Amino acid sequence: YISTTRGTDFNSIEVVFHDISARSSRIPTLTDYYGFELGALGTRGTVLASPEKGQESPSVLMYRPFESWAAGTEWTCTFPQGEEVKAVTVGTTFAAAATNRHLRVYTLAGNPQAVLALPGQVVALAANESWLALIYHDGEPTRAGGSDNGTQEEAQHAATYTQKLAFALYDVSSEAQVAQGAVPLSAGAELEWVGFSEDGILATCDDQGCIRGFFFEAFGGSWTPLFNSRDARKAETEHHYVVGLSQREVFCIITKSARHVPQVEPRPIISTMPLAIPIVADGPAALQDEYLQSKLRQSAGIEMQLQMDRSLLKLIQAAIKGDQLEKALELAAVLNFQKSLEGALKLANAMRKRVLAEKIGELVVSRSAAEAAMMGPGADAGAGKYGKADHLSGSLGKENQQANVFSRKRAAAAATASDMPAPKTPKNPFART
Structure with missing residues (x-):
């Protein structure tokens, strides 16, 4: 976490890791002359922001890496008068700040990567690797009906209003919006936390303690x-x-009530509790919960990789059209699925880029060989990491017919790249119909 010790002329900001083995060295204390009030931790550094305090003190954004091979990698940017940072987050390759006007995305070196118009007043930002989540107000709050269930505190919440929130999920690496929609909340509740699970699932928690994951x-x-x-x-x-x-647990700090914020000193104790989908059915609820969670996370992981490949294939097509063949090859190398890589090869051939096609062909061969070695003698390389959509279709079908239907849809989406025709203007191999 990030803590601030306030002084007369300046503040001192300290970064503390719950898992002390996560870093080999201590992060130096930062002397803060800007009055930072917002902050977010990433795997590579910290992003901080201060509010606007009149004409003489504009809003400031700072990124500070934990480690760097070059000097001067810490950077700041000062916003114009009237634009104030309201939320910040940081991923593995970018830092983002939502102001009262825009969503601004920067590379970790401080270069502007995108400036997007906000669809509504920002509530929060969250990031995980290349994923960026934006939560914003999508209209006026709605009247919430009272309830006889729960505590008196919850009943008071339910007798007031429920916020109308929405979200947008972006893949910054491919500069694509991959999902958007409403953010559900309990009646009369407010959003308390938003973030990503350890396996990359976007999740929220409201102040009544209901955690929801987007799949x-x-x-x-x-x-x-x-x-x-x-x-x-x-x-x-x-x-x-x-x-x-995590995949199976929630990490939390237990407080006396929703009005109590966790203390910083002494360091709070992190508790773990098992996640549990509220099952109402005849039979062992624990086993059915385990099955549903496994199915959801299996589907979500594949769909996120497929969506990333769809975006990457569009970028590869654009790079080939612009004769940026090195960029196209670089993008092809990070495709998740073998079928996607074969789709990139078809794009190169269809657009008559022989040298690029040869190099992508080498990637196809080397990846197939790596998969075959990983799976062992006689195994189908397509059933490995880069062909998991086809593999899942068979394995899920043995357990449940309904799950197999979803698997066949995923497999069909992944297989379209290999069956793609070669028209004059190649279509996106993963385009939904």
């Missing part, structure tokens, strides 16, 4: 409840302040 293939892209604080409380007023998620 691409859950009925065309939907939110699924993953945890309900009310079911895990040991005392009626106990509140679980979420700090992170």
Whole structure:
């Protein structure tokens, strides 16, 4: 976490890691002359922002890497009068700041990468690797009806209003928007936390303790409840302040109520609790919950990789058209699926780029060989990491016919690259119909 010790002339900012083994050296304390009030931690550095304080003190954004091979990699930018940073986040290759006017994306070297108009007043930002999530207001709050269930505090919430929020999810590496929609909240609740799980699932938690995860293939892209604080409380007023998620657990700090913010000193204790989809069915609920969570995460991981490949193939096509063949080859090398790589090869051939086609062909061969070696003698290389969509179709079909239907859809999406025709203007191999 990031902590600030306030002084008379300046503040001192310290970065503290819960897992002390995560870094080999201590992060030096930062002397803060700007009055930073916003901050976010990434795997490579910290992004900080200060509010606007009149004409003499504009809003400032700073990125500070943990380590760097070159001097002068720390950077700041000062915003014009009237534009103030409201939220910040940082991924593995970018830093982002949402102001009262724009969503601004920068490379970690400080170069502007994108400036997007905000669809509504920003609420929060979150990032994971190349993914950027924006939460914003999408209209006036709606009246929430009262409820006889839950604590008195929850009843007071339910008798007021529910915020109307929406989200947009971007893949910064391919500069594409991959999902958007409404953000569900409990009646009368407010958004308390948004972030990504350790396996890359976008998740939210409201102040009534309901955690929801967004899954691409859950009925065309939907939110699924993953945890309900009310079911895990040991005392009626106990509140679980979420700090992170794994595949099976929620990491939280237990506070006395929703009004209490976790303390910084002494360092708070991180507790873990199991995620649980609220199952209502005849039979062992724990086993059915385990099955549903496994199916959702399996689908989400594949769909995110497929979406990334769709975006990358569009970029490869644009690079070939612009005669940027080195860039096209570089993009092809990071495609997730073998079928996608074969699709890139077809693009190069269709657009008569013989040398590029030869080099992508070498990637196809080397990746196939690597997959074959990983799978062992006699194994189908297509069933490895880069052909997992086809592999899943068979394995899920043994367990559940409905799951197999979803798997066949995923496999069909991945297979379109290999069956793509070669017209004068090649179509996107992963275009949805």
